[in-house]
Structure formats: C-alpha cells, structure tokens
Amino acid sequence: MKINSKTGIDKLIFGMFQKDVEALYGKPNKSFKDEDDNTVYQYNEQKLRLTFYKEENFKLGYIVGSSQDLSLFEKKVIGRNVVEVQKELNTKDFAKWEKEEFDTLENYFNESNWMILQTEFNDVVKVEVGAIINDKDEFDWKFKK
DSSP, X not given: OBEETTTEETTEETTOOHHHHHHHHOSOSEEEEOTTSOEEEXXXXXXXXXXXXXXXXXXXXXXXXXXXXXXXXXXXXXXXXXXHHHHHHTTTTOOXXXXXXXXXXXXXXXXXXXXXXXXXXXXXXXEEEEOOBOTTSSBOOOOOO
C-alpha cells in the first residue's frame, strides 16, 4: 500500500466520507467514537485505522497504518530502522523531524507532510498521516467527487 504524502494511503484520500471508504473496503471490522466524538474505523486485513472528523462533517482526516506492505517513494517503511528511512526521505521534502518519547516508543513528526513515524527499538512500527492544513488554517481536502 502506497503512502501518498499529503493525500492519503492506497486508495484512501483525505476528505472521503464513510460511504466512500466503505465502497472501497466494505464495512470496517470495528467502528467507535473517540474522545472528540470523531468516528474511527478499523480495518484488520489492511492494518489501518481511519478517523473521520466530526467537526468537518465526518470527512476522513487521519490514517494510522502498520501493514508490512506500507511503502513511501517505492520503499517499505514498517520494520525498518528509522534513521535509514529518514535519510531516504531527507531528499524528498522530509528534512525536519521533531522527536517525542513515550516509554519505549518514539514518534518522529514531520509537520510539512503531517506524518509521524512511530518507532520501537529504533524500528518503524506505525505510520500516521493526516490531512494538511493550508495557509487559511483550513483543511486542504484532496478528495473531489
């Protein structure tokens, strides 16, 4: 599954509604509301968690993935050393990373692409991508019907 920087993952495009996602992947294995009353879909086979923002009319705004098939610029991401992944991305507008630590996990956040590489033992275990916010402080929805 290809990570499309600033756009989504695979066929998922930021701005899709739940019905658009269900047309691609079917009903989720699990669905629930988070602490902000957003709707979250979980797809076990694809190893994806999708968040539809309540305040944005339940548009797809955030994707978390942990599939071994996730790739960025034709290279696998999950299970690889974070330093190697960052070196490859430095030449592709991913030069600046902010590090945050939680117990045994580290998050490496790249704001310009709204991407987090979550690591454990220096290997990437999860990738999180979010819809981009433009200069007008609004979401830059990529999905157009």
